[in-house]
Amino acid sequence: MADLATPATAAAPDTAVDPANWTCPAPLRDQPVVVMGHGGGGALSAELIEQVFAPAYGNPVLAALTDSAVFDLGGARLAFSTDSYVVRPLFFPGGSLGDLAVNGTVNDLAMSGARPAFLSTAFVLEEGVELAVVGRIARAIGAAARAADVTVATGDTKVVESGHGDGVYVTTAGVGLVPDGVDIRPQRARPGDAVIVSGPIGQHGVAVMSVREGLEFGVRTVSDTAPLAGLVAAMLEVTKDLHVLRDPTRGGLGASLNEIARASGTGVHLRERAIPVPEEVANACGFLGLDPLYVANEGRLVAFVPPGHAEAVLAAMHAHPQGAGAALIGECVADHPGMVVVATGLGGTRVVDLPLGEQLPRIC
């Protein structure tokens, strides 16, 4: 084969593209090592769980593959969840690792309809991190726990050598009580359900990206991190028959809706113009070639509500501070089971697929 680049020939091509020269690469086989996409909340994450973890310690409770497990213990119906937080930077507009560590687990519990009660926090600290930083995160955890009305009841601390961590990692676990008559899980989505999002999407992802990458988008975007148990309680006061709740964190609204569609064997139909995307999120995503539907949120939920209750649930959400920006964005349908389809603003349609790993900024 000739050199990749050779001095230019003066002539225009006299023979154009020769079909005999069309080429293409062989497919990539599955990765034998962990890549960043395995933590992106998309298809790679799902495969890791299905192929590695579920076979190793599978059981009926785990098999539901929901953000929190729900089971009976000693006469009580409990929700139990755990999550690790490895965000960089540790502090970002609108919050910190500490806020995420509390709100993330509180919200995972709330998405099963539970009232969160107790949390644990486990710190992995890197040698050399300033104690003042650890103190700031601890105070943020305390404040977020008080705001979410949960008790941090136990914890643990480990230190790893310098260079073997990323400053501070926190893992929280939590338990909560599920009220009688509440059965909220992705499998319960039904055609006809209204699909409601609790507020503007994409703010957390854009806020963290703007700090992490040193990108300024004109308007300062603030993370939406917030506890959602109170909002869920207000929704349950309207009806206990909420079908599905999810907090669309990694992978964004697109990943959550795909998971629900696949778990329930239904389709999801969205109206693009009804989805609340703040202007600064739209601009940042336009600049980077990202889709707001896949950008992370930390204080939003998406709900599948039986059609008869949709209006009343939406009104109750609007009356709650965490649901002031709630919007009806589409419906659950019997068509295209397992797929999420968006009606575009111009009148066409497109499929919103489960993202593979993490979204990558486009070159142009």
Add this chain to the structure above:
Amino acid sequence: MKYIEEFNDPARAHRLLDEIRATVTRPWALMEVCGGQTHSIIRHGIDQLLPEEVELIHGPGCPVCVTPLDVIDKALDIAARPEVIFCSFGDMLRVPGTDRDLFRVKGEGGDVRVVYSPLDALEIARGNPDRQVVFFAIGFETTAPANAMAVHQARRLGLRNFSLLVSHVRVPPAIEAIMTAPSCRVQGFLAAGHVCSVMGTAEYPDLAEKHRVPLVVTGFEPLDILEGIRRAVHQLERGEHRVENAYPRAVREQGNPAALRMLEEVFEVVDRNWRGIGRIPASGWRLTDAFRDHDAEHRFDVSGIRTEEPAVCRAGEVLQGLIKPTECEAFGTACTPRTPLGATMVSSEGACAAYYLYRRMNTPAPQGSRIPREEMNPVG
């Protein structure tokens, strides 16, 4: 920044669509050259809204898709070296080389970093004087000036630890190659607005005249694209073949003189291979001899890497607009973004990926192609 909203206005879009419908009297095949336009067309469902007489053919304008396998393998070789910090635009990380991608190199301990600009890579070089910093300089005329500027700055600052792995490509020779292909069906072009914002439009009148095709410089928002289509159809219906600028808010006839001077100083035009297409004369750039010490291919002595590409997919035909992604037998089955057979499925701007992400619902059973599929051989 209200323009995004304004250039999405459904009422205006439907007025443009009505005008296109009123103008068109027979079938026309237009090619949008740029992958960013392909993405916008599919994302907004524009092709579904056009009258059936207007067919959009997706061109080879995705710089990720057309980067040759050789170059990817060279990138992987360099990025795996312990002394190297390898910087790249994000969407190159998932493009498969012969047996792995940059994500895999990163997972195995290589220092691979996503940057948003070559000047970010330059900063990394300043901050890490004991490491070799390499930036993966891919893209069309749009990205080349900033990459030229980075090398220029490295020279000015005396940063001997900064180099580029260059795989730049140029649009006009690709249009020439497409138009001279015997199987070409393209009757008009939407020229890539961002490329023209740098290069201007001087290279296009000769192409329009020689091949008797309208070339309409077009932007990327839905209304931009519809306006480009409207003007191209209008010309075709009247038997005209002119260069028109439908993107005047970004493109001037003379382009960006400062960027052009920078390109002239740092790069020289060369023949290049395009993945999936083959060799196109004068279709690329490389660093001039004066900047050769910043050329990563020389610095890391990887010019000996030769890769034979097994011919297993039809990305070449897709890139030339000969078939739609859904007409490939592997589309959506053997070939998905998870297991890409070709670069057009890897890149978020690739036509196959755009079809897969947004259109799987309507995927028809694969039809026979319009041209017989021949036994393919590796380039070279």
